[in-house]
Amino acid sequence: MRHDALQVSGLSTGYRDRQIIQSLSLPVFRPGEVHSLLGPNAAGKSTLLRALAGLQPATGSVKLGERELIGLSLAEHARRVTYMPQTLPQGVALSVLESVLGALQASATDHPGDVGGKAGHDADQRRAVAILERVGILHLALEGLDHLSGGQRQLVSLAQSLVREPRVLLLDEPISALDLQHQLRVMRLVQELARERGMIAIMVLHDLQIAARWSEGIVMLSQGAVVATGTPAQAITPDTLARVYGVQARVEHCSRGGLQIMVDDVLPGALPAGARR
Ligand SMILES: Nc1ncnc2c1ncn2[C@@H]1O[C@H](COP(=O)(O)OP(=O)(O)O)[C@@H](O)[C@H]1O
Ligand SMILES: [Mg+2]
Incomplete structure (x- = not known):
């Protein structure tokens, strides 16, 4: 397994007539690390992740090890970076297992040495079942996707996303619809897999407490620009929370490590978070 760091510098991206992110640079993401991308609605978090995944046009540099990803074909890009979108498409008439196998086969070019035929099929099945088990949804394997809860x-x-075994995994609000126990299970699983595989995980989260507990690094984004980066304790402060979210908050450092974040109020005169000044 190769362990390459991800380095983003001078990245610009946006939509047809609107630049969302302008020459953005980030600290290095190292293999095995989990990072959280925080920021208000419309800050550009999803746009940034999609640009990192090669799913929308971008300029600048995104390097994985020595390899420049900007300008690679989508297939070449997808071999290295997987993006888990905020929502699954509706109206897909597949079972859970079929959909995971489909995701694996869509990335089949990643593994040119793979055996085809029945042996390959059995290996894919085992891999899909193993990941369903780890995510804790093996009991749903034969359910139709359209019969599931959010x-x-x-x-x-x-x-x-996980079955493709990407080197960089970008997760867009992966726990927004989960109950408390499943939120923690997912955070733990992503951390374990990052460490086992030397994978880099970057996740958009809205829960600051969870981000602080599970991330090596934090990137705070507001209006397409980086407001703070660093360890959770460096990046999540009353000052950055005021600037990014327009709230009055207290941040206490617990004796066992970790942060306790208490959001008390909306700051007087604050625009709705994400509103352009
Ligand atoms: N497909 C699109 N076309 C044009 N503008 C878009 C598109 N998707 C998002 N935007 C705009 O880009 C900005 C950033 O959106 P997004 O990256 O989705 O924010 P976040 O994920 O932080 O909530 C928003 O102002 C949004 O309206
Ligand atoms: Mg988003």
Whole structure:
């Protein structure tokens, strides 16, 4: 397994007539690390992740080890970076297992040495079943996707991403529909897999407490620009929370490590978070 760091510098991206991110640079993401991308609605978090995944046009540099990813074909890009979208598409008439196998086969070119035929099929089945088990949804394997709850669909989407064994995994609000126990299970699983595989995980989260507990690094984004980066304790402060979210908050450092974040109020005169000044 190769362990390459991800380095983003001078990245610009946006939509037809609107630049969302302008020459953005980030600290290095190292293999095995989990990072959280925080920021208000419309800050550009999803746009940034999609640009990193090669799913929308971008300029600048995104390097994985020595390899420049900007300008690679989508297939070449997808071999290295997987993006888990905020929502699974509706109206897909597949079982959970079929959808995970589909995600695996869509990435089949990643593994040119793979055996085809029955042996290959059996190996794919084993890999899909193993990931369903790890995500804790093996009991849903034969359910139709359209019969699942929002939280269950989110777990399936996670399994579809993980089964591809990407070197960089970008997760867009992966726990937004999950109950408390499943939120923690997913965070733990992503951390374990990052460490086992030397994978880099970057996740968009809204829960600051969870981000602080599970991330090596934090990137705070507001209006397409980086406001703070560093360890959770460096990046999540009353000052950055005021600037990014327009809230009045207290941040206490617990004796066992970790942060306790208490959000008390909306700051007087604050615009709705994400509103352009
Ligand atoms: N497909 C699109 N076309 C045009 N503008 C878009 C598109 N998707 C998002 N945007 C705009 O880009 C900005 C950032 O959106 P997004 O990256 O989705 O924010 P976040 O994920 O932080 O909530 C928003 O102002 C949004 O309206
Ligand atoms: Mg988003």
